[in-house]
Amino acid sequence: MLLIRCDWLFEAEVAAGAEVGVVTEAGVVVEDGKVAACGEFQLLRERFGSAEILDLSGCVVLPGLINAHTHLELSGLREQVAYEGDFVDWVDRLGQARRQGKKLGQWDLEEVVQQACVESLRSGVTTVGDVCFGHRVWQMLAQQKIRKVCFAEVFGLGDDLDEQRDYLNKCIEQTQPDELLTLGLSPHAPYSAQSGVYRLAAQLGREHGLALTTHLAETMEEIEFLVSGEGPWRNYLKKMFNWDGDFERPGKMPVEYFLEMELAEQDFLLAHVNYITFDELELLRGRGHSVAYCPRSHNFFGHPVHPFQKMLELGINVCLGTDSLASNSSLSILDEMRFLRREFPDLDVGAILRMATINGAKALQLDDKIGSIRVGKEADLIALPLVKKAADYGSNGAGVLEEVLDSEILPGMVMVRGEIVRQD
Numbered sequence: 160m161l162l163i164r165c166d167w168l169f170e171a172e173v174a175a176g177a178e179v180g181v182v183t184e185a186g187v188v189v190e191d192g193k194v195a196a197c198g199e200f201q202l203l204r205e206r207f208g209s210a211e212i213l214d215l216s217g218c219v220v221l222p223g224l225i226n227a228h229t230h231l232e233l234s235g236l237r238e239q240v241a242y243e244g245d246f247v248d249w250v251d252r253l254g255q256a257r258r259q260g261k262k263l264g265q266w267d268l269e270e271v272v273q274q275a276c277v278e279s280l281r282s283g284v285t286t287v288g289d290v291c292f293g294h295r296v297w298q299m300l301a302q303q304k305i306r307k308v309c310f311a312e313v314f315g316l317g318d319d320l321d322e323q324r325d326y327l328n329k330c331i332e333q334t335q336p337d338e339l340l341t342l343g344l345s346p347h348a349p350y351s352a353q354s355g356v357y358r359l360a361a362q363l364g365r366e367h368g369l370a371l372t373t374h375l376a377e378t379m380e381e382i383e384f385l386v387s388g389e390g391p392w393r394n395y396l397k398k399m400f401n402w403d404g405d406f407e408r409p410g411k412m413p414v415e416y417f418l419e420m421e422l423a424e425q426d427f428l429l430a431h432v433n434y435i436t437f438d439e440l441e442l443l444r445g446r447g448h449s450v451a452y453c454p455r456s457h458n459f460f461g462h463p464v465h466p467f468q469k470m471l472e473l474g475i476n477v478c479l480g481t482d483s484l485a486s487n488s489s490l491s492i493l494d495e496m497r498f499l500r501r502e503f504p505d506l507d508v509g510a511i512l513r514m515a516t517i518n519g520a521k522a523l524q525l526d527d528k529i530g531s532i533r534v535g536k537e538a539d540l541i542a543l544p545l546v547k548k549a550a551d552y553g554s555n556g557a558g559v560l561e562e563v564l565d566s567e568i569l570p571g572m573v574m575v576r577g578e579i580v581r582q583d
């Protein structure tokens with residue numbers, strides 16, 4: 160049993176409408192990988208006299224950060240493909256760079272994935288929602304002491320779904336879930352997976368209790384393809400997938416189209432949702448779907464300001480992702496939080512913390528296990544050193560999160576499921 164002592168503790172989950180739960184002169188008791196108690200340090204010391212003490216005085220302890228949308232298999236392509244204003248062209252060049260890299264043996268996938276995990280943990284990310292194609296990556300991820308939801312990515316615009324069904328069933332049969340690994344399913348996007356693929360994934364998700372994700376409303380080209388059936392996506396898909404071009408255009412905006420598919424009432428994590436009409440926002444509210452906003456990747460592609468604040472106001476669960484290193488400079492959610500703080504200085508720092516923690520947990524359907532510091536939840540925790548003394552931050556600790564977000568400090572301790580995986 161371990162009793163962690165710290166200056167501040169942010170639980171990151173409280174009753175609706177209240178502030179982020181904050182305790183000063185605080186402690187967390189960790190036993191068997193779980194949070195056994197949390198609150199005031201002195202009270203915990205009296206209650207758990209035999210616990211070994213880990214003294215992190217001068218630090219703030221937060222729930223481990225959650226990167227809800229990434230593609231770790233692309234980590235070898237960090238900033239290698241410049242964006243020149245045309246998304247489909249960028250995807251095309253990304254594919255070329257990937258094939259070229261593989262052919263030339265420029266990077267070893269195993270090493271790339273391992274490094275990506277080390278980098279994530281160092282920055283305080285304890286959980287990743289990783290979208291990838293094929294088993295190899297998640298067999299590699301299984302070796303890493305980071306929590307992960309491995310989303311099996313599936314494509315297909317043709318009528319015949321046998322191949323997709325076989326592939327997804329194989330993924331389900333051959334994946335060994337463990338304490339840190341769960342499987343999820345991911346129809347890629349509405350322009351690369353027809354509605355039958357979505358329905359298949361939703362049905363299998365329901366049968367096997369798997370989380371679901373997809374890319375949605377990411378670009379104007381996607382809207383063009385869904386509304387008119389034409390545009391650069393059509394040409395690219397025909398070229399790349401040997402697709403005959405037979406596709407009944409929905410004639411609808413992406414979110415409206417997605418919501419009208421019959422998806423077995425399964426909740427999806429919708430990556431991006433950069434382009435959404437007012438009517439679609441209204442349709443999305445009150446549903447169980449979450450949105451993964453990837454702030455710096457969004458900025459990389461120069462999309463208009465993301466509607467995440469409106470979504471939060473409407474009660475839509477918005478979490479954070481880095482997307483892949485092909486469109487971002489790091490896998491750090493702390494960097495995303497700091498970017499948000501700079502770009503949206505009026506944004507409540509508690510809201511930024513929730514997007515990076517409990518909202519991500521809900522989106523990945525892991526909120527019964529992680530996302531906040533609660534008795535009974537698993538102990539995924541990070542500690543960051545603070546500059547000032549506890550008393551100098553005021554009683555509600557608002558200045559603590561501001562300091563974390565306005566500085567460049569990194570976690571001095573990272574714990575996953577009760578195990579310290581990094582400590583300075």
Ligand SMILES: [Zn+2]
Nearest residue numbers: 230374430482
């Ligand atoms: Zn993505």
